[in-house]
Amino acid sequence: MTKAQLFWYLRLIPRYSGILGIAGLALLGFALLLYTQELKPYQRDLIDRENALAQRFQQLRVSAVASSVSDALPKLNRSDTFTFFLRALNALAAKNQIVITQVDYKNQFEADGKLQRYSLQFPANARYMQIRRFMLELQTIPGVRIETVNLQRQQISDDQIALQIQLSYLTEAQ
Numbered sequence: 001m002t003k004a005q006l007f008w009y010l011r012l013i014p015r016y017s018g019i020l021g022i023a024g025l026a027l028l029g030f031a032l033l034l035y036t037q038e039l040k041p042y043q044r045d046l047i048d049r050e051n052a053l054a055q056r057f058q059q060l061r062v063s064a065v066a067s068s069v070s071d072a073l074p075k076l077n078r079s080d081t082f083t084f085f086l087r088a089l090n091a092l093a094a095k096n097q098i099v100i101t102q103v104d105y106k107n108q109f110e111a112d113g114k115l116q117r118y119s120l121q122f123p124a125n126a127r128y129m130q131i132r133r134f135m136l137e138l139q140t141i142p143g144v145r146i147e148t149v150n151l152q153r154q155q156i157s158d159d160q161i162a163l164q165i166q167l168s169y170l171t172e173a174q
Helices: 003-075 079-095 128-139
Strands: 104-110 115-126 144-152 161-172
Touching: 079 115, 079 128, 079 161, 115 128, 128 144, 128 161
Parallel strands: none
Antiparallel strands: 104 115, 115 161, 144 161
């Protein structure tokens, strides 16, 4: 198509479309101009921001995982301290006048064998305030996490509370 043919077709547009057709074409041209000048840069900016946020999220996630493992390891006791922990647990219970009848435990390795978790479960009998002091002092030991506590009283007038506690002791594996 040559330049002369293009001008000839452009001169025929008002004849075939009328004023409303010309106004429609003008509006379409204006909408195209707005799209390219306003919406395209806005979309590009949003995509750039989303990519930057995704990269920052990945960096924070990787650094948080790395720092949590590296920060957690020096604060933990070694795995050969478990017997010392059991002695400390019994001494803490005796100090708070809590009667522990038996302790059941199992161990498992975590974090690709770098950590060792001992899960303990035991029943005990004591008064409420003694149990409360015991739990508060137990939480101060590094690596101890109290997972479940079940308190039960046989009768409302009973002074003693039956306690079933499950906790875990996390150590550094050797």
